[in-house]
Amino acid sequence: MTLVSFDGVTVALTEVQDNPAKYARALERARKTPGYAVCRCLPTSPTAPLRLVIRRYGSLFHLARWPDDGHRHNPKTCSFYRAASQPSRNSNDTLAAIRTIACGLDVKLNTSLSVRTVDRSTRQSSGAASGAMSRRAAPLLGFLQRVWEEAGLNEWAGAPSRGWGTCNAQLVSVLGDGKLNGKPMQDVFHVMRRYDVADGSCVLAEFQSFLDRITTTPAKSERGLLIAELRSVEPSKYGFVVKLRQTYETFFASKGVIESAADSFKPAWAMIGDASARVVALAVIERTKDDNLRIIDLALQLCNSAFLPCDSSFEVAMANRLVAERRRFVKPMRLEQGDAMLPDFRLTDTTVPTAIEVYGIQGNAQYVARKAEKQALYAREGAPCVEWIPPDDLASVQLPPAA
Structure with a gap:
């Protein structure tokens, strides 16, 4: 602690x-x-x-x-620890979509936060002219995963649990007073707060202040981004109703947006409502002409019960076991080319860091080839690795003892 x-x-x-x-x-x-x-x-x-x-x-x-x-800082227990040889990603890349600056993050997304008409395409680019020296733009999922990594939420120091209050605090501390598509981060971006009875009026007031900045007129639509835990997605008369935890506010979404999310984020979509997992949503929101809140784009990140990011239901099960056994470990984030060979998890409490691989897909030739390539890499480097190949029982997997 x-x-x-x-x-x-x-x-x-x-x-x-x-x-x-x-x-x-x-x-x-x-x-x-x-x-x-x-x-x-x-x-x-x-x-x-x-x-x-x-x-x-x-x-x-x-x-x-x-x-x-x-x-x-203490590398074993402190969430503020970062190795000296572990600089922020793209720290020296002036054209990077996400840059770490003194006051937080400077982000360029491939999503417009202001559009002149609501009736045009809801997935316009940020408007920058293309060119050899133009700054790159990040997709929603890339931004969500990068913020999770910057906040250290892909690491576990052996604590018994972690709730949304801790996630909120670590996320907003990373975002800081940065910028998003050239606008002040805190004007266009909101991380949903854990509801606290003692501070309930303040929580609601801050959220309402964010929503009040999302406006639509006949000439222009001002949008906002919201990170929250997804509760459910339910069909309605005109599309779907998206419900988020920590708020009773209603958000609507079209059939196209929901079908795209279900297809793009299949592992997360399949575990919505599963008590063993958490699904985090990053939503782009605008107002309709009738003043309703509408989600026009959505990215989903699957997490285990303690909000550690996972790529499959099998990884959720493994991460939940590691948390229950109070192990120290990290979930490497695959954000750039070359990251594909990272392990699913890495134990950091063993004498030598130990990779954990969860081989949950069978019968896919490309996946089988990458699995063989990983196994050859571990053998060549003499690196310790623990494998779990479902449907074998997770309890049968022998983990090395903590040092």
Whole structure:
């Protein structure tokens, strides 16, 4: 358990993340003097404290990794840890769609946030002219996965559980005061907060403030992006109703949008409503002429019960087992060319990091060939690897003991 200190108090990081309103005033004071919080994951040096950035998000404050300081944190237990040799992806690529900047993320999506007419195509590009030096644009899923990785939500340090409150805190601390398609991140992007009875009115007010900025007039439509946990998708008279956790707000979607999501994100779609998994949605939202909220584009990410990203129901089962056994591990994110050979999971609590491969697809020639290539790679490098080949019982898989 990581402790943090600010404004004369020392408290568990998870307590701050799950109850941000409770510590808002103390964090605001610490943001002014001395200008940072302190992480207690290691014995603190009085001359070089492990500083944490205090970032404002709406009316609340969240803690983020101090620039270039990640390697100083406890690699085994602290979510702020980042190896010195592990820079942010595309950190030196000026044309990258997603860039890490001092105040958060600078993102260019291939989705328009402002369109002149609602009746035109709902999937327009961001409007930049093509050219040799034009900045690339990220798809919704690529953005969602990159934010998950930047927030460290693909890593597990052996905690017993993780809820949406922690996810929210780590996501908004990464997004910070960045930009999305040239607009202030906090104006066009909202991470749904965990509902807290003690702070319910503030949660609702902040969400409503975000929704109020989504407007449609005869001349222009202003859109917004929302990250939330997906509860259900139900057919309705004119299409579908999408229900999200942490809110009773109703969102509508056309048959085309839903069919595209079901086809593009099959593993996640199949586990909507499954108690062993979580499905996270990144939705582009606009208002109809009748003032209803409509989802015009959607990306889904399958996660296990503790919000670790997974690529299949079998990976969900494996990740749930690793969490239940309090193992330390990471889910490598396949975001770039060359990432295809990454393991499904990697145990980090063994003497030598141990790959875990879940070979859940049978009868697909391309998949079988990649499986053989991976097995040859592990054998050639002498790298330890644990395999699970369903339908073999997951309980029969022998994991190496933690060091």
